[in-house]
Amino acid sequence: MMMGYRKAELVTWVLSIWCLSCLSSGFSPVDNYLIDCGSSTNTSVGNRIFIADNLASNLLSTPEDVLAKTYLNSITSFSDSPLYQTARVFTGPSKYTFSIGQSGRHWIRLYFYPFVYNSYNMSLANFAVSTQDHVLLSNFSVKSSAVVKEYSLNVTSNVLVITFTPSSNSFAFLNAIEVVSVPTGLITDDANTVSPPGSFKGLLPMALETVWRVNMGGQTVKPDIDTLWRTWIPDKSFLVQPNAATNVSNVAAVKYVRGGSTQDTAPRTVYGTATRMNPEIVPNKNFNVSWEFNVDPGFQYLVRFHFCDIVSTSLNQLYFNVFIGPWIVVKNLDLSTYLVTQLAAAYYMDYVLVTTASNKLRVSVGPSNILGAYPNAILNGLEIMKMNNSEGSLSAADSVIILSDSSSKKNVGVIVGVSIGAFISVVLAGILFVLYRKRRRLDRQKQSKTRIPLSMGSKYSNNGYGIPFLALQEATNNFDESWVIGIGGFGKVYKGVLSDGTKVAVKKGNPQSQQGLAEFQTEIEMLSQFRHRHLVSLIGYCDEKNEMILVYEYMENGTLKSHLYGSGLPSMSWKERLEICIGAARGLHYLHTGYTKVIIHRDVKSANILLDENLVAKVADFGLSKTGPEIDQTHVSTAVKGSFGYLDPEYFWRQQLTEKSDVYSFGVVLFEVLCARSVLDSSLSEEIVYLAEWAMKWQKRGQLDQIIDTTLVGKIRPDSLKKFGEIAEKCLADSGVDRPAMGDVLWNLEYALQLQERVIDGDPKENKSNLIGELSPQVNNSGDSNTSNSAVPV
Template structure:
């Protein structure tokens, strides 16, 4: 009874202290805010988080471990004082909160790992659950501050949140919120997208906020939201940023009966929008799309926020809304829902079970006579729904047969849309009397990609892994569509091994037993015929052991299909984060970087004109059964400048986070744009985190910017993948960091060539593998001192380098020295 009264007193104190921040909006009945590990109250976003000792009666734990971090290191990562302390759980521990009003509640968990005494929170592995739901399992936070937000409908008198460390591990928590949510915020029903209909049962489900985005506007902080939510800008999610523009008119926003309320979303969200960048062209016809990372095996509640702040009158704006390939709202006219301009409105849709880790949201014009083509979106929320196990953890994902049926519907929709699009294109060409010319162009393009002659319908033969151009003679011709169907079990959705910008990739087996990867074009993709042609033209001109080999292609039945050698271990990205695969060693990572650099170096130098990849990223570096790296996806590639030119002027294409800022500013492409992107990959390999992570504090969102700050301070070791801590020789890490830093120079002329990058990476591997008597942590200068007596004359290179010369240049690029001859002289050569 005494413990219950203390809990009542705690709730009253928190509510009283937070009352001052609730000048308007919702006043929660249950309002638990705890700064874990702190001995004093902490004010954040106009709310007061109570000191840990005032909430100790709510916690049952086998051992009291209150941790305090170094203040200086924390301020480098986050402005929030909540991350300065933490509770460490050495065994299963429970918070028990008395619930005074049943209904939906926020649970917000704050995590930021640091080292306290013998407890290293960056290697903690644990689960978090309630009485009815698993919120997190096999959960780790390696370096960045993370807030996990959940929404549960609590019907009992108590909410118990349990933290369970994995075997031989710990759990930790920096702060926790348990706060009542307005009943009307999440209703029981929504719409489904496939088949279209009604969804009921949301009230009983647990939700995890995956993304909360303010389209066309700035970050909205918790103290500017009645429910203390954070809304992040949308620019980083745009698939084609040039297709969108921003609009703002916050003062015009109205909340009307039958529409949204300020608790649904604040005026800063409804008063800004992303709209089509039609450039005053009344014939504009394209979609604005965003792409978001999600976990496979779950359904998602997608909430669209709309407010027409761009129209001059009612019934002026008509547009379509899409989730992946489905049109979820056709001919949307907001006037029919709210009958006022600038009135806030929202719509909820539940997706099919995700079979891809990407969720695409699109808006596009629905043009009728007399209307200008436009489409808008003001805000977006994506919330994961618990699965049939009651879990929200990716480790407990369930992919059931119904999702396969939905995928079949999706494929049918795609094929039907593609056929309709092709027919419309043919009719258009007939009308313009250009069909004959178009056929002539097509006939010139679709020549067999083999050089050994033969029937264009013949089946592909086995290919060579050779590195010379003569290997091209073993590439097959066009592969019949029937053979592709047979190889992929008629495009069985269970055989899908990836989804990219061009379309889905299927595992396949040819009639002779050769394993292949089959990339099938998606007619709704931003990429299309031009990328299809480029991929064939590029890969038919060169072969290299570190470039993925093209085996053939198919262009029958309005299809665009590319067939490649099969890469058993998938993408480099999947081995770094997000997929749960075992962590790779530093040596393995270096060898993958070296192989990738060799492939890019060959592209830049091994052909009559340099070939610029334009989309270098970890998702386009594939690994075979031996983890040998091969560069893939040449759909955006472009031949480099002529001898008397310095660059190629071209529209900017690439992937956000990897894009060369100089290329973006000047729209002038050189090989050094690939070098910049590769530099980002190097930091991605070292830190094992996404290159853009909007969930992190502002200064950490962009990996390249964040890592460069640490590199320039000489403290790169502070942000490396936790699985590599203590396993990288300092001199190898220093050389690797220097190489990445040079790749990311602001101006292309200051960046090394891929040949220089390759040399430095080979050298970083030698430094990692070298075995020297004495102190194993000697710096690289001393290491060269040990190795240099064996470096004398490089024979055919006509370059004689003394030990002193080699010692100095080893710190730089040594770009003028033959790589193979230098490294053949080093003591430890088996690393190559």
């Protein structure tokens, strides 16, 4: 008894001395347990002291004392850390019981390095680690290099029990352990959500595992530099395209301001470095800087961005967008005015990513579309933290028993402690359940080959299989022919109104159509992944009764084509046309750069650019879309598909598809917008049958003003037309490598709009001397007798 008292007294003394030593760090933890497992002496690591294993023996309950030591002179992975020289081996279920002086969030850091000690080859160890409320690890093993597992738990009781449970016929081991208080406010209860955008409440009771903690643009930040003894690793290995990024450093400029980050949030060495867009390829290129991280599927993740504008020389100089996966989470972010009107203010943003089925998580920053903004974007630091699932587990082995997304958003109460036997039973039951569901799903797919789960939808598609056929019959007045608003290769398009009053466009497949099952599936797969202001939204689909029906948001103003020629609709102004082209370019730019892989539309044309009630353009019809080439490939070899008059000649002859094929087609659309005539009109004389060839001749002569839409005569500024013609010409380059990226096209179109809207001092904006003059009668445009005013692509 007396010996136990003396040991407890010594532990308290050591911890008190250590707490005094770290007052200079700015944070003094109430609870601060640091144990060097297996060691017979205290171990100094930086400015911290890990106490000897025997001094902490009163904290441990274990069936057998097995203290291991390696005689290696150095540990190759962590040669600067002596913590990996010793370990404690657990031959049976063992518990550390820590008294908690102040409830709240605590770090748990577990250190593992496998070495061989007598008969214990620690690389063969297999075990689980749990607390009263959470499973931290299960079926865990460490094969070679050193591993630190870091967790952040909200401890509400006066003790924290950490249990190590070896698997059958195996053992567990541990080199060192930390249980340390976390500053109040480091993790708040609220965060933003990614998809759908909104607010998340309930972070405080969640257990978190630090999956990645990254210092963008800098070197490794070691624990003794961080007030909370965290390690930050460099971002270089996570960059998707390293040549697109460059590093910048200005640690001295960092300011911690009221309402923003503190030194506990992240150290100056993190906020004082950043990865930014490579200025050597800006502004000639418009691209995102992206990082990709491995994650465990089946969990929600808390993603924390760290920002500090250390690149600008004045306010309102840097605007950029921030993405998680395909979703834009912050648009037109201006770091200089977010908190206070000053540069280099440090702050962070938290986002909760809903349960993901992917083992990859991508974050990106990219240039803003604000006119006049120099294309640049930065990121200083990033933390990715796994959130416990509905069973209270953080173990990857438990991802198979994840419940629905909604259940994972509920506050997690106290979960019954998990014994290893019960744990294995639950896992096996979960696996059997998943196999059963998979078998049922395969059976359903045999019955209906077209059923594809939809990740977005309306109240009709919550069952995951789209909108009932009866609901669409009711919405379209039993597919009344008088409600038809368009006819295309896939079938007829009907205007419809769902029972909740939502206007929709219903595209009903024709069984005899050449565009069948493959296009139907592609359309659903593509649009169920994307949400973008300039991409048409898929509300749902129906594959009952052998039907193939797609349901879109209704676009009040139909197609761009219908507003240019053939329908008798009022002519649009040059500004309206430019804004529509800019919107469509944004949508295509997103497809090319905003997702994990390049998406090539393959059927860009004016009939597939739709306009809503405000003439906002949205790209539509993804039935022919295809995933682009991998990073190490130049193209995708595929059969030629698309619309004549818009087809990329390089793609047509070589059957080699790239995103530059979309750029060519968009160049044709640009001339179509300017000239207001069909891209292919066999009724015209041979030299002007093809719009692209005809317009390029006039562009190269420098006389593009001679073939513009007659309604635009006297209404376009010469420099705006010149810029517009230049970018259209570049899009139609014979070779794809000579064509600009969609980001460049977008940038130049915005500049053309800026040139059109600028006001010259002393000269009224509408002064005719600054606008394009009259057309020569002999080159007046020809119209198109085809009519189409459908609300979706046909």
